[in-house]
Amino acid sequence: MARGSVPQATLSSEINTATRSLHTELNKLITARVPFALPPLASDPKLYTTGLLHFAHIFLTFESLWNDLLPTNPPGAAASPPTSPLLSFLLVNPYAEPELFTSPPSPQTVAFLQRLRPKGLARSARIKKDLQYLSGLHPTDFDVMLAQYPGDKVADFCAHIRKSVGPKPHVLIAYAWCFYMAVFSGGRWIRGELGKAGPEFWSSGADAGTQDADAPLTEKGLSLWSFPGIHDGEDIKGEFKDRLLGAEALFTPDERVDVIEEAKTIFKLCAGLVHELDGALGTDLEQLKRMKAAPPHGNQMHGKPDKSEAVTSKESHQALRTWFQRPEVTSAAVALGCLACAGVLWLSY
Incomplete structure (x- = not known):
């Protein structure tokens, strides 16, 4: 039997309403940074790969926790290997995080x-698959790389996921909606923008001896933004949204609030990472805006730029480019930028 009453607004629309301002803020902070990982400002996919590694751990963590709830071998299905070496409790100390080891969720929630x-x-x-191809690492070295977090904020984010999902697995819906719908809605656009760099750019750091060296970018390098089948994910998206409607009568009002609040937290954690980088590096976002808004040709009255203006413009451009090319900035900026760009169309959900 359903444990909750059917509300007037759907859970997905409530998530969108509750996170709209946070989503807008994140877009403003991040979207302008994505081009710095692509030509002409980047000569290889190293910056994108570093950024991908950062938010990859978020996917690996919540999907690993989700996989723990799935049947080991569903009827009629062959056993499949784990999708991540970061199995839910691999790095968890039960004494440091006792809240993870709570009573099991209800059978209705699990089902x-x-x-x-x-x-x-x-x-x-x-x-x-994308990371292994773009990094060009040997499988053993690749597993070693994935077995450690690339930054403290990534580790904190993953720890938060475990602490939230452990006692309240229904908040996985927040991660599904925020991350899957972002890939669905903006994935084609992102894939198109990244693909403009050309196969040579994306293969510049890859191992030419890999078995899929001749495969298209949608199957290696940029497969995150692609879906199997002739409908390129539209059928999967529709089925996911149809199945999500089952939550309308299943979850209690308190459980719905849990999901909505977790979605808000996801945006805050992402935006907080950018703010932390800005603060640590002394970056003035308002100054960046002024630099972008500055006239490109200086003193138009005399037909040529003023010398002091030209020097300032050149120095500002170089400073801006250098700031984005710093690994600790770009790794977070590109990762979050991909997510933010993917969410541009969220209001059309």
């Missing part, structure tokens, strides 16, 4: 989560 994700929706395997 709902087991059927919510259509085949082809999970992204971990594709992200790992």
